[in-house]
Amino acid sequence: xxxxxxxxxxxxxxxxxxxxxxxxxxxxxxxxxxxxxxxxxxxxxxxxxxxxxxxxxxxxxxxxxxxxxxxxxxxxxxxxxxxxxxxxxxxxxxxxxxxxxxxxxxxxxxxxxxxxxxxxxxxxxxxxxxxxxxxxxxxxxxxxxxxxxxxxxxxxxxxxxxxxxxxxxxxxxxxxxxxxxxxxxxxxxxxxxxxxxxxxxxxxxxxxxxxxxxxxxxxxxxxxxxxxxxxxxxxxxxxxxxxxxxxxxxxxxxxxxxxxxxxxxxxxxxxxxxxxxxxxxxxxxxxxxxxxxxx
Amino acid sequence: xxxxxxxxxxxxxxxxxxxxxxxxxxxxxxxxxxxxxxxxxxxxxxxxxxxxxxxxxxxxxxxxxxxxxxxxxxxxxxxxxxxxxxxxxxxxxxxxxxxxxxxxxxxxxxxxxxxxxxxxxxxxxxxxxxxxxxxxxxxxxxxxxxxxxxxxxxxxxxxxxxxxxxxxxxxxxxxxxxxxxxxxxxxxxxxxxxxxxxxxxxxxxxxxxxxxxxxxxxxxxxxxxxxxxxxxxxxxxxxxxxxxxxxxxxxxxxxxxxxxxxxxxxxxxxxxxxxxxxxxxxxxxxxxxx
Amino acid sequence: xxxxxxxxxxxxxxxxxxxxxxxxxxxxxxxxxxxxxxxxxxxxxxxxxxxxxxxxxxxxxxxxxxxxxxxxxxxxxxxxxxxxxxxxxxxxxxxxxxxxxxxxxxxxxxxxxxxxxxxxxxxxxxxxxxxxxxxxxxxxxxxxxxxxxxxxxxxxxxxxxxxxxxxxxxxxxxxxxxxxxxxxxxxxxxxxxxxxxxxxxxxxxxxxxxxxxxxxxxxxxxxxxxxxxxxxxxxxxxxxxxxxxxxxxxxxxxxxxxxxxxxxxxxxxxxxxxxxxxxxxxxxxxxxxxxxxxxxxxxxxxxxxxxxxxxxx
Ligand SMILES: Nc1ncnc2c1ncn2[C@@H]1O[C@H](COP(=O)(O)OP(=O)(O)OP(=O)(O)O)[C@@H](O)[C@H]1O
Ligand SMILES: [Mg+2]
Numbered sequence: 001x002x003x004x005x006x007x008x009x010x011x012x013x014x015x016x017x018x019x020x021x022x023x024x025x026x027x028x029x030x031x032x033x034x035x036x037x038x039x040x041x042x043x044x045x046x047x048x049x050x051x052x053x054x055x056x057x058x059x060x061x062x063x064x065x066x067x068x069x070x071x072x073x074x075x076x077x078x079x080x081x082x083x084x085x086x087x088x089x090x091x092x093x094x095x096x097x098x099x100x101x102x103x104x105x106x107x108x109x110x111x112x113x114x115x116x117x118x119x120x121x122x123x124x125x126x127x128x129x130x131x132x133x134x135x136x137x138x139x140x141x142x143x144x145x146x147x148x149x150x151x152x153x154x155x156x157x158x159x160x161x162x163x164x165x166x167x168x169x170x171x172x173x174x175x176x177x178x179x180x181x182x183x184x185x186x187x188x189x190x191x192x193x194x195x196x197x198x199x200x201x202x203x204x205x206x207x208x209x210x211x212x213x214x215x216x217x218x219x220x221x222x223x224x225x226x227x228x229x230x231x232x233x234x235x236x237x238x239x240x241x242x243x244x245x246x247x248x249x250x251x252x253x254x255x256x257x258x259x260x261x262x263x264x265x266x267x268x269x270x271x272x273x274x275x276x277x278x279x280x281x282x283x284x285x286x287x288x289x290x291x292x293x294x295x
Numbered sequence: 296x297x298x299x300x301x302x303x304x305x306x307x308x309x310x311x312x313x314x315x316x317x318x319x320x321x322x323x324x325x326x327x328x329x330x331x332x333x334x335x336x337x338x339x340x341x342x343x344x345x346x347x348x349x350x351x352x353x354x355x356x357x358x359x360x361x362x363x364x365x366x367x368x369x370x371x372x373x374x375x376x377x378x379x380x381x382x383x384x385x386x387x388x389x390x391x392x393x394x395x396x397x398x399x400x401x402x403x404x405x406x407x408x409x410x411x412x413x414x415x416x417x418x419x420x421x422x423x424x425x426x427x428x429x430x431x432x433x434x435x436x437x438x439x440x441x442x443x444x445x446x447x448x449x450x451x452x453x454x455x456x457x458x459x460x461x462x463x464x465x466x467x468x469x470x471x472x473x474x475x476x477x478x479x480x481x482x483x484x485x486x487x488x489x490x491x492x493x494x495x496x497x498x499x500x501x502x503x504x505x506x507x508x509x510x511x512x513x514x515x516x517x518x519x520x521x522x523x524x525x526x527x528x529x530x531x532x533x534x535x536x537x538x539x540x541x542x543x544x545x546x547x548x549x550x551x552x553x554x555x556x557x558x559x560x561x562x563x564x565x566x567x568x569x570x571x572x573x574x575x576x577x578x579x580x581x582x583x584x585x
Numbered sequence: 586x587x588x589x590x591x592x593x594x595x596x597x598x599x600x601x602x603x604x605x606x607x608x609x610x611x612x613x614x615x616x617x618x619x620x621x622x623x624x625x626x627x628x629x630x631x632x633x634x635x636x637x638x639x640x641x642x643x644x645x646x647x648x649x650x651x652x653x654x655x656x657x658x659x660x661x662x663x664x665x666x667x668x669x670x671x672x673x674x675x676x677x678x679x680x681x682x683x684x685x686x687x688x689x690x691x692x693x694x695x696x697x698x699x700x701x702x703x704x705x706x707x708x709x710x711x712x713x714x715x716x717x718x719x720x721x722x723x724x725x726x727x728x729x730x731x732x733x734x735x736x737x738x739x740x741x742x743x744x745x746x747x748x749x750x751x752x753x754x755x756x757x758x759x760x761x762x763x764x765x766x767x768x769x770x771x772x773x774x775x776x777x778x779x780x781x782x783x784x785x786x787x788x789x790x791x792x793x794x795x796x797x798x799x800x801x802x803x804x805x806x807x808x809x810x811x812x813x814x815x816x817x818x819x820x821x822x823x824x825x826x827x828x829x830x831x832x833x834x835x836x837x838x839x840x841x842x843x844x845x846x847x848x849x850x851x852x853x854x855x856x857x858x859x860x861x862x863x864x865x866x867x868x869x870x871x872x873x874x875x876x877x878x879x880x881x882x883x884x885x886x887x888x889x890x891x892x893x894x895x896x897x898x
Contacts, residue, residue, distance in 0.1 A: 134600045134607075137877040139836050142870060145858050146608070149866045150616050153858070226727045230840045233729060234855055253733055253844070260737045267730050275725035366798060391806045399804030406802075411795040414814050415894055425813075429804040462893040478803060 031283025034218075037276025045096045048089035068261070078248070078262055079255055088269055090243040095225055095273060098159045098237075102140075102224040103217050105163025106170050111213055113167070114174025115201050118182060125175070132168035140165040140227035145236065153236040162227045166220045173216045177209040211284070218281030222274045229270045245269050315380045316341045317486045317518035318363055322375035323387075325358050325367065325542075332371070333358050334542045340486060342380065345512070345519040347529035347550065349565060350539030356522045357407075359539070360488050362387065363520065364404050365394035380485055400430040403479030403517075405508070407491040409471035413463035419474055420444070420459035426481040443477075450477045451507055469500035476507060483515040490522045505532060526569040530554060538562045589889055597882035604874045609649050612867040613641075621861045622665045639665060652867075661868035666860050671868045674853060679872065681751060682838055682849035685772065688765055689728075689834045690827075692773020693780050700777070701784025702816065705792060706808060716782050723778030729840040732771035736844070739767060749846040768845045772837055776830050783826045787819035794818070821892055828884035832877045 068076045076084055117128040138146075140162040147161035148154075181187055187204050195203075231237040232246030240247065245266040252262030316339040325333040333355040340346045348356045361367050363377055365386045377386035382397040389397075398404075406412045414422060423443040440459070447455035450473040463471055472492060479487055489508060493501040509532055512519045523529045529536060529550065536553045538546040540561040546553060557563045612618075619635040620627065627635075640648055655662060661671035704712035726734075740748035747764050754761040791797060792807075792815060800810035839851030846852075850869055857865035 130596065130600065133881070134604050134878070137600075137604055137832075137874045137881075138607075139832070141836050141839060142873060145839075145854060146611055146866065146870060149621075149858050149861060149863055150611060222724070230727060230729060233840060234843060236855075236858060249730065249733060253736075256733070256737050257741045260741065263733050263737060267726075267734060270727070270730060271722075271725040274727075275721060278721060278724055364802060366801060391808075395801075395804050395806040395809070397804075398802050402802075404799075404802040406795060406799065408795055412799045414796040414800070414818070416817050416892060417814070425800075426803040464894045475799065478799065481803075 028283050028286055030279045030286060034276050034279030034281070034283050037272060038280050041092050041273055041276060042096065044089050045092040048086075048093055052086035052089050053083055076261065078251060084248075084262070084265055087243045087248060088245070088265060091245045091248065091266065091269065092273075094155070094232075094238065094242065094244040095228060098155060098162065098228040099221045099224040099277075101159040102163035102166060102227075103220050105160065106166035106220055107213060107217055109164075110167040110170025110216075111174050111209075114171040115178050115205055115209070117171060117175040118178025119197055119201060119205070128171070129175070132171045135165075135168040138165055140223060141230055144227060144231050148231075148236045155238045155242070158228060158231050158237045159224075162224050165227075166223065169220065170213070170216055173212050174209055177212040178205050181205050181208045211287075215281050215284045218277050218284060222277040222281065225270065225273050225277065317344070317380050318520070319378040320359075320363065320375070321377075323359065323362055323373065323377060324375055325355070325362060325371055325373045327371050332542055333362070336375075336539075336542075336544055338537055338544065338547070340518045340520055342485065343516055343518055344535065345521065345533045346535045346537060347521045347523065347533035348537045348539055349523060349526060349529055351561070351565070352524075354539040355542040356539055357490055360404075360490055360520060360522060363486075364402050364488050365389065365398055366404070396430075399426055399484070400482050401484050402486045402488060403482070403484040405472070405475050405479050405487065405489040405492045408495050409468050409475055410495065412475050413471060415463055417462075418459070419447075419461055419463065419466070423447070423459075423474070423478055423481060426478045430482050446477045446481060447474070450474070450480075450511065451503065467500075468496055469504060472496060472500075472504055473507065476504070476511065480511055480515055480517070484517055486520060487512050487515075487517045488520045491524065492521075493528065494524065501528075508532065526554065526565065538565070590886055593882055593885050597878055600878050601875045604878065605653060605871050606649065608867055608871050608874065609652060612863050612870070613648060613652075614645060618863045621863055635665070656868070656871070662864050664857075664862050664865050666857075666862040666865070671865050674865075675850060675868055675872055678848055678850040678853045681847060682835070682842070682851060684754070684765065685768055685838050685842070685847065685849055686831065686834050688769035689772030689776065689838070690831055692769050693777040693830065693834075694827075696774060696777030697780035697784050701781040702788050702811065704781065704785040705788035706811060713785065716778075716785055719778040720782040723775045726775055727840075728772045728775050728834070728837040729844050731775050732768065732841050732844040735767045735771050749844070751845075751847045751849075764845075768841055768847060771844075772834050772841055776834060780823070780826060780830060784819065784823055787822045788815055790822075791815040791819045817891065821888060824884055824887055824891070828880050831880050835873060835876065 078084060078087070113128070117125050117132075120128070143165035144158050144161035147157040151157040181204060182200075184204075187200060190200055190204065228237060228244070229246035229249070232242075232244040233250045235247070235250065237246065238244055248266035249263055249270075252259075252266065256263055318340040320339070321337050323333060323336040324331060336355075336359055338346070348359065350356050358367070358371070362373050363379070363386065367373055373387045375387065379386055379397060379401050381401050382389075384393055386394065386397070413419070420440055420443045423446060424439045427439060427442060444455040444459050447458055452458050452470060452473055458466065458470065458474075463474075466474065472495075476492075487508070492508065493504050496504060505528060508519070508521075511517075519533070521529065521533055533550055536546075536548065536550045537544050538553065538559065538561065540559070546557065546559040546562045553562065554566065557566055617632075618639060619632050619641060622639075623631055623635055636642060640651070643651075652662065656672075659672045659676070661675060663670050700716065704716045736748045739746050746767055748767075750764060752760040752764050788811060792811060794815075797810050797815055800814045801807060805813065838849060839854060841847075842849040842851040843855060850872065854866065854869045854873075857869065
């Protein structure tokens with residue numbers, strides 16, 4: 001009878017799926033691929049501060065719109081004889097610079113606002129959400145166009161506008177994270193114990209939502225890159241001699257029939273950068289919040 | 296493991312056309328990857344017979360029934376054979392298209408959770424009419440609607456016209472379960488599978504839903520495969536009992552025999568647990584249990 | 586339900602009003618519009634005259650009210666840069682942009698609905714990976730970049746389609762379609778790839794629901810159950826994404842119109858920004874923002890129509 005109780009073919013019952021953490025078991029390829037791409041772009045930008053194959057202002061009149069390899073130009077030259085590889089490298093600088101400033105602005109304004117929206121009474125929270133709804137109707141590009149009209153088209157006005165336009169997505173993400181934290185048992189206990197809200201925000205909320213903020217930074221960074229590319233394509237970011245991928249696209253499109261490579265290079269650069277930051281963000285999300293991933 | 300031989304059950308009011316068992320399960324094993332979940336399960340449910348399955352949580356009751364109903368999730372692999380009377384191929388190997396002709400016509404299922412078993416965005420009458428139309432061909436809409444209301448009346452809904460036009464979220468749990476039963480019985484299947492049909496319901500509603508299942512299967516002449524945790528419930532509804540434990544059937548026989556003379560320790564444990572709960576229930580004032 | 590819709594409508598109207606104030610403050614109150622119009626080396630006298638013409642001497646509230654009051658009957662004012670009335674231009678060009686956006690959304694839906702549903706129903710893992718990859722690509726390639734690449738391939742290399750410009754549909758329907766194929770594709774394919782991933786995950790969610798099992802227990806095949814029962818419920822989360830995407834496409838059209846030289850509201854906006862035409866920018870931006878808010882309002886209303894659980898109260 002006792003032998004029958006434990007049939008030899010029966011292994012222990014599997015654990016319920018929810019309790020096993022998927023990210024703990026598998027490596028995170030998104031984070032890896034995204035991280036490698038981001039690291040590559042950052043490295044390129046850093047190197048370009050000290051060294052580029054050719055100066056970006058050099059116009060090599062012997063090699064106008066030449067194919068890759070000609071005259072020592074690795075990726076060829078553009079219509080004015082400028083070295084494409086060098087422009088791509090310095091373009092990475094512009095992209096990263098605009099992204100850092102824009103995301104910095106958004107995170108610095110959006111995070112406290114989001115925590116506030118998650119901690120105040122529901123009526124106020126609702127009011128703040130209505131404001132972010134309106135704010136969301138001004139996406140990065142539109143905001144940048146307004147700023148270009150009022151303050152003139154420049155990189156500064158572009159990245160400020162992109163940053164301000166990215167605030168509401170931070171507010172939303174941080175708010176929902178804050179609400180989750182505020183309802184956790186230990187925070188409820190702290191509130192019952194009479195801890196004041198600023199203390200709770202600093203001690204409990206901020207550390208717990210830091211992961212969300214980092215993920216949002218990565219996502220917003222990708223959006224900032226897209227907006228910057230569009231703006232410089234429209235000629236509304238830096239001047240015509242500031243190397244940027246969007247500007248290269250615009251100048252390349254004029255001669256697209258003769259030399260499609262001139263739009264391919266900057267196109268690939270933009271796509272790769274956005275892809276890198278998005279994958280990185282997705283990977284981070286898997287890591288910080290396994291419940292949200294798995295699709 | 297000798298296959299379950301059905302002794303004479305209770306008299307069946309509507310004799311089914313064949314005397315073959317409604318379901319014949321042989322050596323059913325189900326596994327998720329390399330993990331076995333159900334192992335070598337064999338049993339019959341005779342025509343019009345009522346078989347209960349009890350067992351601890353996670354013992355494989357639901358999986359066994361889903362295998363019979365042709366509703367196993369695709370990530371699980373099943374071996375053995377499941378034959379449903381009136382359905383040509385083996386349920387385990389039949390294609391989804393073939394299974395669709397069986398489900399709802401030969402088998403009906405009542406699930407545990409009435410709150411989620413109905414489509415939230417579709418009115419009740421359409422969900423019932425759909426069950427009839429899938430197997431009965433198309434009738435004029437008004438006729439179908441009348442039939443749907445008639446079925447609702449049969450399952451004890453006092454205001455069938457209003458309920459028929461309602462969305463699921465507008466019904467109580469008991470009403471929803473009645474609707475699910477109405478859908479399961481819409482085509483008078485040979486086998487009704489009930490997976491803990493009353494567990495999610497209020498105690499006061501449980502008894503009436505049980506009576507309903509009892510009465511309706513009798514009226515339709517359907518066989519019944521009935522899962523429950525609750526021994527008292529099984530005893531009141533079923534003739535035969537299977538006890539499952541860790542994916543196998545550890546005890547079987549007529550309900551009274553198993554309950555009065557349990558041989559397997561696990562069955563004894565279940566009985567002891569139930570005894571405790573029965574006693575606490577009877578300790579409550581006003582409870583009719585002696 | 587009606588109260589819900591009225592409430593949403595009120596929220597929309599108030600939001601539109603607030604947005605218009607924000608746009609007005611940014612473009613009329615901040616800085617000096619007269620100097621923007623005349624340039625940096627205008628004489629003080631010319632500036633003063635310009636301020637008078639622009640009505641900048643009036644109280645700010647009066648300026649705002651006269652601007653918004655004019656817009657209420659289609660008068661967006663007259664540009665101080667081009668001396669042309671702004672309203673008629675917005676109307677004419679908005680029509681072009683709406684064609685562009687509508688076509689782009691249709692392409693996105695035609696791509697995403699079947700692709701996402703099939704990916705949910707087919708071999709889950711592989712289809713999931715492929716779709717994730719496609720949608721990552723979709724996010725990484727902005728519509729204007731897709732447009733340039735499509736021009737390179739289909740207009741320049743293959744020569745099948747025109748590389749730009751616009752034909753009025755009423756005069757030449759075939760020419761209109763020919764000219765719109767590439768812009769539609771560049772706006773729609775990218776969004777379609779992104780949308781497909783949401784469709785797949787929404788359908789997968791519904792496939793795990795009990796009611797779908799009930800539908801199969803009735804005698805439906807999995808496919809039929811998903812199509813008859815699942816898609817309607819899956820459309821609820823997809824709708825949110827669709828609303829957001831419509832706004833993305835509208836904004837994306839601003840640049841795409843540049844790429845394909847289409848005289849829509851987007852190229853009007855970019856031209857006006859380049860001309861520092863504040864009043865025109867103000868009118869165009871308000872138009873775009875109000876359309877975005879209206880799309881959100883419509884999406885919210887559509888929920889209530891699809892999901893009976895939201896109809897109460
Ligand atoms: N789709 C699945 N994939 C993997 N394992 C599963 C799956 N479905 C069920 N199982 C496992 O199979 C075992 C039996 O499950 P089953 O649902 O049949 O139990 P049960 O007897 O009905 O329990 P309960 O009384 O709690 O309903 C459980 O251990 C469960 O975790
Ligand atoms: Mg079960």
